[in-house]
Amino acid sequence: MNEIVIRGARLYGEGDPVDVHVADGTIATIGEAGAVTPGEDAEVIEARGQVLLPGFVDLHTHLREPGREDTETIDSGSAAAALGGYTAVFAMANTDPVADNAVVVEHVWRRGREVGLVDVHPVGAVTVGLKGEKLAEMGTMAKSVAGVRLFSDDGHCVADPLLMRRALEYSTALGVVVAQHAEEPRLTVGAQAHEGERAARLGYTGWPSSAEESIVARDCVLARHAGARLHICHVSTTGTVDVLGWAKGLGIDVSAEVTPHHLLLTDERLATYDPVNKVNPPLRAGADVERMRRALADGVIDCVATDHAPHAVQDKDCEWAAARPGMLGLQTALSIVAETMVRPGLLDWRGVARVMSERPAEIAGLPDQGRPLAAGEPANLVLVDPDAEWTVRGAELASVAANTPYEGMRLPAVVSATLLRGRITSREGKIG
């Protein structure tokens, strides 16, 4: 019997420390500190008052396998996830070949199981080849052993309104969610950076906020008429928050995520000319960042998703326009949330559990993730040292690629241990 005792943890960072007894993949008992007597073979994790949370769920990860194993694999990406406190990740469909059929999604799902460090749920493409022309076989993917529940052309917007309408309508029969990368492509031709003062000065073609907001507004209307569920990827603008507030007020079934980098970084980073700061959607203005934080705190934005996007050195160490967009996120997400939301008092640790575990699990319909910390529940857990600080070094992260925009930054909150169904997948910065 695989037994673990987490001694002296504070659930959600609240109340007195307790002992959590994990056996056979579930939380067996939770009792007063010192009250649990573990078996002889039990592994003991001394929590010393650290914060215990349900394991994190990332709705938006690029694991790059198959196709770009030189930047990330399901193996290395799973390790990064476990070290970051994640127990489930959704692997985006923009691989090569594209995850637009049952064969590819089953491969990704199976590789995730083999690695076994985190539940890897493949996201299915909405359209064949992400081309935005023809619906992919969503039903076949949903009914495959991978059981695809989330569909997205992420990296590309499903821009054709008729195709998006059909995707939303079709999804209702399958009970799945369509996640939109909201970017009206006609408004972002050649776009390089957030349209505003800084891009104007630096001569980067502007990426207008309206390109995101117009698609979000359109899709909320389409979802309303289709009676469908809609998820908005990586919200980045103030106007999108306004639209989401309006849509939720009308009872439209829409959810939304924000990335850690859109909670922290602004287009001031453009002045570095360093494409490690290039991302889609782009880093926005300070006012947008402030609004993202407030919207996440008050629930208009439901959850945090990393948009973890590994890239090779040659795709970043070049001129800005030639660089690929995206940045690493799995191992820094918690710390950025702690820095931007917990430290300023916008979220407590129960709130962190909500935005990093419970809500994303709900949105994707995962029955065994984001569960309460209670006896009988699956032991998908993360133990966080809220007071420790660490310095980010891209080369030390588990990903194959090293493109972190937080290089050299000192950040709060360290993952002490991650448990996936009662098995330790990471501990003190090392893989289980």
Added chain:
Amino acid sequence: MKHLLTTDGLAEDAATAILDTADELKRTLLGREVKKLPTLRGRTVITMFYENSTRTRVSFEIAGKWMSADVVNVSAGGSSVGKGESLRDTALTLAAAGADCVIVRHPASGAAHRLAGWLSEGGTSVVNAGDGTHEHPTQALLDAATLRERLGALKDRRIAIVGDVLHSRVARSNVHLLATLGAEVVLVAPPTLLPVGVGSWPVTVSHDLDAELPALDAVMMLRVQAERMHGGFFPSAREYSIAYGLNEARLGLLPEGAVVLHPGPMLRGMEIGSAVADAPQSAITEQVRNGVHVRMAVLYHLLAGDGGERG
């Protein structure tokens, strides 16, 4: 000064020093049959042009040669660049081959800054000869040299920049430099050719050229590129020309002594009337002439400052 990448933040005394050196070089060379100074003998200057350019490349080449530097021209078509080599590798190769200065033109905004970063350890200087829609600092310096010649000091002079500001690196470099030199800058363009965020620039903005002309000391016309005409930024070339072209009638609205500039190449009949380009107010050929002296001055300040032979 190690590099010349931008006029944004270029200090007034540094800019003035370059302009003064340019004036001095011009006087020195005036009337000379042999236009050759020994100043940069033994120095290697490489021009690296990733975009077609005749006037800027030739101007830099002549500037280098008149200073006795060895000038090597690399064009994207005729080198390993065409084989897909990265900008970084090309730059490091040229630096390793012994370049003291790399003069770069590139279609990507910020490319010159990236280059300077990669070359920072090797001691190679970088001159931005135009990066995307970002900056073209030597153009702004030669425009300032030309304006100083015609107008004297630029403090409180009112200068309009007219046309496609959105895509113009010339406009950006001029806005910063002219503001530094104390001039008042007016941008005149349709709203579609002004960048979002222009409100934070040290300029005023107008959509009415006729209203601005009578108060100007100089007007700088920008080229309207063919792809903009077909890109839906304005309804037609004709309508643009009617609203923003500098024709003879408009020339008459300028005060006496006002100067007309154009960075070239010109589209006669489009943004500038043919007779206007050749009128006495026009300083367009002087701009080209001053371009050589200004670029000589830039090379001098970058390369001759630390032990280089002085002429």
